[in-house]
Amino acid sequence: MATAFKQIEDEAIEMARSVAYSMPIEDIDMTDSARFVDNTHWAFFERLRKEAPVHYCANGRFGPFWSVTRYKDIMAVDTNHAVFSSEAHLGGITAKDQEDDFILPMFIAMDQPKHDVQRKAVSPIVAPANLAVLEVLIRERAQKIFDNLPINEPFDWVDRVSIELTTQMLATLFDFPWEDRRKLTYWSDVTTIDVSAPDAKMTRDEQRAILIECLTYFTGLWNARVNAAPAGDLISMMAHNPSMRDMQPMEYLGNLLLLIVGGNDTTRNSITGGLLFLNENPGEYQKLRDNPALIESMVPEIVRYQTPLAHMRRTALQDTILGGQHIKKGDRVVMWYVSGNRDETEIENADAFIIDRARPRQHLSFGFGIHRCVGNRLAEMQLKIVWEEILKRWPMIEVIEPPVRVKSAFVKGYERMMVRIPG
Amino acid sequence: MPRVTFIEPNGTEHPVEIANGYSVMEGALNNSIRGIDGDCGGNCACGTCHVYVAAEWRERTGRQSEMEHDMLEFAEGVREDSRLCCQIEMSDTLDGLVVHIADSQH
Numbered sequence A: 001m002a003t004a005f006k007q008i009e010d011e012a013i014e015m016a017r018s019v020a021y022s023m024p025i026e027d028i029d030m031t032d033s034a035r036f037v038d039n040t041h042w043a044f045f046e047r048l049r050k051e052a053p054v055h056y057c058a059n060g061r062f063g064p065f066w067s068v069t070r071y072k073d074i075m076a077v078d079t080n081h082a083v084f085s086s087e088a089h090l091g092g093i094t095a096k097d098q099e100d101d102f103i104l105p106m107f108i109a110m111d112q113p114k115h116d117v118q119r120k121a122v123s124p125i126v127a128p129a130n131l132a133v134l135e136v137l138i139r140e141r142a143q144k145i146f147d148n149l150p151i152n153e154p155f156d157w158v159d160r161v162s163i164e165l166t167t168q169m170l171a172t173l174f175d176f177p178w179e180d181r182r183k184l185t186y187w188s189d190v191t192t193i194d195v196s197a198p199d200a201k202m203t204r205d206e207q208r209a210i211l212i213e214c215l216t217y218f219t220g221l222w223n224a225r226v227n228a229a230p231a232g233d234l235i236s237m238m239a240h241n242p243s244m245r246d247m248q249p250m251e252y253l254g255n256l257l258l259l260i261v262g263g264n265d266t267t268r269n270s271i272t273g274g275l276l277f278l279n280e281n282p283g284e285y286q287k288l289r290d291n292p293a294l295i296e297s298m299v300p301e302i303v304r305y306q307t308p309l310a311h312m313r314r315t316a317l318q319d320t321i322l323g324g325q326h327i328k329k330g331d332r333v334v335m336w337y338v339s340g341n342r343d344e345t346e347i348e349n350a351d352a353f354i355i356d357r358a359r360p361r362q363h364l365s366f367g368f369g370i371h372r373c374v375g376n377r378l379a380e381m382q383l384k385i386v387w388e389e390i391l392k393r394w395p396m397i398e399v400i401e402p403p404v405r406v407k408s409a410f411v412k413g414y415e416r417m418m419v420r421i422p423g
Numbered sequence B: 001m002p003r004v005t006f007i008e009p010n011g012t013e014h015p016v017e018i019a020n021g022y023s024v025m026e027g028a029l030n031n032s033i034r035g036i037d038g039d040c041g042g043n044c045a046c047g048t049c050h051v052y053v054a055a056e057w058r059e060r061t062g063r064q065s066e067m068e069h070d071m072l073e074f075a076e077g078v079r080e081d082s083r084l085c086c087q088i089e090m091s092d093t094l095d096g097l098v099v100h101i102a103d104s105q106h
């Protein structure tokens, strides 16, 4: 019953398959967010992996670009930071260029050496000792959220659980005023809106105005902390670090948004995705109930299967050859993690959600190389807590409608997912 | 086959055999050594195979490449004797190698 809706989605996916295989291959544009909102991108990526693993699209939504879709080729790009740049002024790290008149420098969109210095300034927040402190806090808060969920009554899992949990975690990392914490969610969502889309929820000017509000708010926090003794939160860490305390306002905003989006959307959508995948795969849900110790290997499998960031982009700093294709200096190169994570030549039975894989961490969702996700262990810890606390309480949470997906070729996630806890 | 001893942070020793041509990381995974994850499959791209190599072995285990150096920049608890053990290839000259596993791997 709970998986009846899966059939509907599966039919849409099959229909997309015939389109994917019949259209001229050069016309395939994976930056088209429509394929993500209806979950029909799979067959297109499958075809690209087989027929054109390093594929040029001349008329992409955001301009011409290369799609890299196989696991090994993605690894080759991600680990070659000398040739493939993340620099914001060259376009940054998403298929869509950063806007020239509103550049937000942030270390994910910087090359060496500046990247290294800033990354080292914030990474102590996820050092093992700090993670252990955070674990206690995160668990207490998760317990509160779960204890207050309605029983036998439909509710939106995204809003009540996924958003609430990740927002609380983020507020903790920033030591952000508790009652204002939903502002973080709001700023995160506003940042990832594609204002160039025809049906965008706001204009470019509105978006910028809201981000400047975010900067103003955080400047207040900065001013308070720079004058106080150094503390363990992210703002204090930046304010007291020699390599970051002289940041210009836009660079402060950029790095804030990196941490807000990086720590928020990604984990949020993994929390939602995990419940969806277990509903779609009742056999796996049963395995988990029979042996909760499988949470350990299920968590990285959820992150692989969800691939919360569908891609990262680079810009070639010189002519180079990749998968037999000649890439020119200045070309935009998009690594489709969402595709590489389903590459059968690298991951056995890649299209299946299997919670007891032997090597579950062998996936691309966190990237590889010098930009590999700083928050990976923190994200895994949150997911582990979520599932431990759920299994302590309920044998089953039912997804009762198909989820509403985010319309984006970058953030792969859910707007809404209605569930019920049988009582 | 040459032998390698992995020592956990708590002192537990794990002597294992690793065939020539395999990396020390692969040897650890094949023997289920705790604390070596090898997420990137030996591409020197994740830092989850971080070990410390005693001074007397340093010459024979070779030098860090630039990439290894860059990745170690971000690892937890990096020291002068840090190595990513996916970058150490087994050979007879490494018979008896001892490596200490770093405390935490990201």
Ligand code: HEM
Pocket: A078, A107, A108, A109, A119, A258, A259, A262, A263, A264, A266, A267, A270, A303, A307, A308, A309, A312, A365, A366, A367, A368, A369, A370, A371, A372, A373, A374, A375, A376, A378, A379
């Ligand atoms: C499941 C959850 C998450 C996923 C899938 C994810 C994914 C990613 C990816 C794909 C990258 C870029 C890797 C590359 O270019 O090679 C990245 C970088 C980053 N992530 Fe995450 N992330 C997650 C959670 C988090 C959390 C919780 C935080 C915050 C504490 C965080 C902070 C960052 C930062 C700061 C970077 C930039 C690292 C750099 O450029 O050196 N992420 N993440």
Ligand code: FES
Pocket: B025, B037, B038, B039, B040, B041, B042, B043, B044, B045, B046, B047, B048, B049, B071, B084, B085, B086, B087
């Ligand atoms: S296994 Fe990834 S760096 Fe060694």
